[in-house]
Amino acid sequence: MRTLVFIPAWNEEASVDAVIADVRAHLPGADILVVDDGSTDTTTARAQAAGVLVATLPFNQGLGAALQTGYLWALRQGYDFCAHLDADGQHPAAEVARLLTEVREDRADLVIGSRYAAQAEPLPGAEPEGEDYKATLSRRIGINVFRFILTLATRQRFTDTTSGMRAANRRVMKLFSESYSPDFAEIESLQLAVREGLRVEEVPVRMLERTGGSSFLTPLRSAFFIFKGLIVILVGLFKPRRAEAER
Amino acid sequence: MTALLAPLAAQADHVSLTAQTRIIAAALAILFMVWILDLIRRDRLQERYSVVWFVAGLAMLAGAAFPGLLKFVADLMGVRDTNVALFSIVLLLLLGLALNFSVIMSRQAAQITRLAQERAIERAREQAAREALEKQLDGDAGSKRAEG
Numbered sequence: 001m002r003t004l005v006f007i008p009a010w011n012e013e014a015s016v017d018a019v020i021a022d023v024r025a026h027l028p029g030a031d032i033l034v035v036d037d038g039s040t041d042t043t044t045a046r047a048q049a050a051g052v053l054v055a056t057l058p059f060n061q062g063l064g065a066a067l068q069t070g071y072l073w074a075l076r077q078g079y080d081f082c083a084h085l086d087a088d089g090q091h092p093a094a095e096v097a098r099l100l101t102e103v104r105e106d107r108a109d110l111v112i113g114s115r116y117a118a119q120a121e122p123l124p125g126a127e128p129e130g131e132d133y134k135a136t137l138s139r140r141i142g143i144n145v146f147r148f149i150l151t152l153a154t155r156q157r158f159t160d161t162t163s164g165m166r167a168a169n170r171r172v173m174k175l176f177s178e179s180y181s182p183d184f185a186e187i188e189s190l191q192l193a194v195r196e197g198l199r200v201e202e203v204p205v206r207m208l209e210r211t212g213g214s215s216f217l218t219p220l221r222s223a224f225f226i227f228k229g230l231i232v233i234l235v236g237l238f239k240p241r242r243a244e245a246e247r
Numbered sequence: 248m249t250a251l252l253a254p255l256a257a258q259a260d261h262v263s264l265t266a267q268t269r270i271i272a273a274a275l276a277i278l279f280m281v282w283i284l285d286l287i288r289r290d291r292l293q294e295r296y297s298v299v300w301f302v303a304g305l306a307m308l309a310g311a312a313f314p315g316l317l318k319f320v321a322d323l324m325g326v327r328d329t330n331v332a333l334f335s336i337v338l339l340l341l342l343g344l345a346l347n348f349s350v351i352m353s354r355q356a357a358q359i360t361r362l363a364q365e366r367a368i369e370r371a372r373e374q375a376a377r378e379a380l381e382k383q384l385d386g387d388a389g390s391k392r393a394e395g
Contacts, residue, residue, distance in 0.1 A: 053374055054374065061363050061364075073368055
């Protein structure tokens, strides 16, 4: 059973080494791929120097396209399972390992690491170091709006709709490598997976405060983000269901 | 056909278009269509995107030659003022065109994304092949040293 962990990175030269080292430490059996989303810094060089394969997009295409590249790679290279986490150091690899356990034991097709679901005790010896993640007010409002609407749309409760820490099996790879919204990767993909009859599950995880950089969300952008998200979910309700992927 | 259109041409007076306006409009329409043909000829515009513009040029020419057409359309729309009808039609056409461009743009954006992803995957494959080769070469050199 082969496992791929991929890390979408856009100008993350400051943290990409540490994330790779973290994944190696906690997921020794997994191959690692960094998807460089057209960085203008040395992200690709640093990741290659760290000894992992790097898929470098020739220009910045957005998180959705970067994630889809990872799913494409996993599918074509014949991996049985894959997982991805952010390159900014917010996602402890120890938690990713827990997500992977869920798909390996076939309890779900797609597992989302949730910051907001009821907190689980960290595994002994795997307590990540660093400040725990705390959401700002505007972010909390946005999160709740999405949570509500996505729950309506999917009839399944999700607490962390925008989490970028996920684990998946081949069914999900097939679906996501074909169809993945470049604009609204996280939310639309959840809705899509549920609609296609895949088992989607949330697992509570610890996330850390980002070590470098800042969130791209300003109030105006948040509003636009929410508006776009609403349209995506609404439209998603009426999208034709594709033929059931080979099971 | 001409018998049908002749009365429409004769209605120019009722549509408040002077002969001068009609000549200018017709000249502009012809110039416009020549321009489009030239763009196609110089490979600046693909045929499939030129059709809609050519049709627009023809419509403009028809409107100039047979002002009665305009009156006819305005009556169909229930608009008393033919100028209002003209502006509404042009506005709607432009709106449709703009939407059409957004659709084309979206399709091309998706194609560009897929192209970029394929390129990224190729790069990772190249890196994997290069590293495998280097490893093999190092291995060969090592075993030769051991023999020597």
